[in-house]
């Protein structure tokens with residue numbers, strides 16, 4: 001094992017220990033059912049302890065200075081456990097725009113607050129009827145003197161129940177920019193979400209004061225979205241792997257017809273087919289994260305490949321999980337549906353497999 | 367009315383049906399969604415019973431079933447005409463699916479004359495709702511591994527044990543239960559079926575929640591529940607035959623909509639998906655068209671197959687293993703429909719605001735679809751049945767078929 005992968009495995013182990021101790025699936029389930037809640041200071045504790053909130057934030061802003069490879073590994077663990085903390089929403093997606101920005105004066109206070117875990121952010125790009133990649137259609141930003149104001153609405157925002165600030169894409173007179181809007185200046189409507197373990201919202205804002213993070217984002221908007229898709233893929237991979245383990249374990253203990261069900265070829269083949277899909281998806285997701293870590297300029301193909309592979313591996317694995325469990329897998333009490341729901345949700349967000357297939361062909365010049 | 371299905375007779379019949387439906391049934395669009403089987407609210411249930419009463423009283427329930435048991439002794443052609451006319455109407459028949467699709471056919475085939483006359487007409491009229499008490503925590507695919515015990519005590523049998531996943535037990539009046547009456551013989555040879563009154567002392571029904579949120583199925587506990595010996599269905603220790611009969615009917619019922627329920631013959635799922643594709647602007651998209659067309663094909667193939675299967679049923683035959691074709695095709699279709707809807711809706715299929723009814727409808731469809739594949743026998747079991755019983759392939763090695771039940775391996 002190389003040093004790099006040893007370090008990553010150590011990080012994975014530390015995060016796994018924390019998550020298993022604090023967010024076993026029963027706890028996650030109770031939180032999803034509103035019977036328990038996450039301590040208000042949990043995220044800042046995690047920020048201080050494991051340094052997850054600022055994992056990819058440069059050290060000069062109080063972060064860990066790690067790369068996308070490490071972030072990918074951590075997201076896999078969050079995907080595995082469904083822990084309801086803003087790891088994807090803030091430490092990954094919400095942090096990305098601040099990494100794109102080169103204006104230290106503007107970004108410093110945000111990055112420091114993000115790294116401290118005291119002010120989670122959310123990335124808000126999607127509008128009502130978007131395809132992939134997304135460009136703002138109705139959200140606009142207007143400058144008057146030194147100040148910017150944004151108006152419009154963003155949909156399906158992963159904001160962990162309400163972010164301290166939102167980064168929105170908006171059209172200006174000169175192109176598309178990224179703007180930071182205070183959570184207090186948006187009207188937030190919580191959505192009914194298929195995914196019970198992660199809140200989502202529509203946000204609307206009218207002449208909301210905004211800070212211009214990147215005035216002309218240009219092609220970087222595509223890169224931002226490719227990175228987002230790659231990060232979501234990492235999380236999906238962790239979930240797919242977890243449900244596979246879940247049903248393989250069950251296939252080793254459940255007895256019907258006097259036999260362990262895993263001894264039936266039908267079940268064995270379902271397990272093996274999932275392994276094939278998950279390992280291929282792992283290749284694609286980790287390859288994409290590595291490319292991102294190395295700063296490869298064009299991530300579009302790698303991102304779409306990863307998103308197609310992990311979305312499909314995950315949705316298929318969650319259905320197989322229910323099927324291998326039989327009746328018990330179809331109940332509310334069993335965690336299988338939490339993963340089934342998460343897989344469906346993440347498959348649709350940041351480009352559906354169909355949209356990414358189209359993007360692949362377009363990217364390949366067809 | 368005569369039972370000869372001359373053209374005029376059928377045309378008369380069609381007009382009577384049309385008139386009846388126009389006056390008594392709700393149009394699908396006017397009523398919004400036909401409620402899912404999840405949960406079945408009191409209001410829905412009351413409405414469904416009223417509907418079934420009116421269907422029966424007008425002479426449209428059990429069209430091809432024998433007159434002496436409350437049916438109409440008409441032909442499958444009449445049933446087909448009814449189904450054609452019923453397209454586009456809400457048929458609140460889901461609470462009766464187990465009753466009419468599975469339990470009544472079992473009584474007709476294996477019950478005593480007394481049982482048939484007492485119960486079947488009330489079942490057809492919606493006055494009695496039944497449930498199927500087969501699965502147990504340790505015995506699902508392998509129902510014959512059941513451990514719920516029945517012991518004879520004079521003129522009664524005393525039942526102890528637990529059933530699970532019992533659809534509709536929370537509103538059922540009666541249940542068909544399979545029990546272990548002899549653990550000393552191989553597992554298929556010591557099973558006995560009874561009719562159990564769900565209001566008997568010692569029956570406890572506890573709702574279970576499905577992943578879709580509703581509570582349509584239950585766990586049912588039996589503590590010294592006493593059942594009169596007259597409630598025996600079929601023969602003592604030979605209940606496995608009757609159980610297989612119920613299960614085969616179940617597969618036809620789930621896959622093909624049997625039991626004289628007046629299931630539509632149309633392509634309701636395709637219609638709704640095509641409407642959705644149009645609404646979201648994807649109806650000209652090549653990939654969407656291909657999948658949509660495939661779904662139409664599958665839905666029609668299943669409808670035709672079902673029609674033919676029901677025709678076979680009428681001829682008095684017990685359904686064969688072919689019910690598994692319908693069951694298997696139905697669950698595969700369900701999965702494809704849900705997947706396509708999710709793909710069409712993209713982000714809006716996974717989260718929605720109040721009033722976004724399409725999203726809600728399809729999310730419920732998606733969350734219900736894995737249950738449809740498992741209920742009535744999993745796809746793996748359906749494939750085993752088709753391979754072994756329909757095609758005569760060698761059986762899977764069976765380790766516990768010929769040893770006394772008490773020596774078999776369980777969970």
Ligand SMILES: Cc1cc2nc3c(=O)[nH]c(=O)nc-3n(C[C@H](O)[C@H](O)[C@H](O)COP(=O)(O)OP(=O)(O)OC[C@H]3O[C@@H](n4cnc5c(N)ncnc54)[C@H](O)[C@@H]3O)c2cc1C
Pocket residue numbers: 254256257261264265266267323324325326327328330464497498499500501503504505506507508530531532533534583737738740741742743744745746747750762
């Ligand atoms: C919505 C719903 C409604 C239901 N309603 C009723 C009802 O009203 N009454 C009732 O009695 N039951 C009902 N059931 C129970 C249903 O019949 C069982 O869940 C089903 O038969 C599977 O049994 P199980 O859940 O114990 O899974 P298991 O039998 O434990 O199956 C687990 C896995 O092993 C596989 N497997 C088992 N045996 C084999 C084999 N020989 N070869 C290959 N694979 C195998 C299965 O396919 C499955 O993937 C309902 C279930 C559902 C989901």
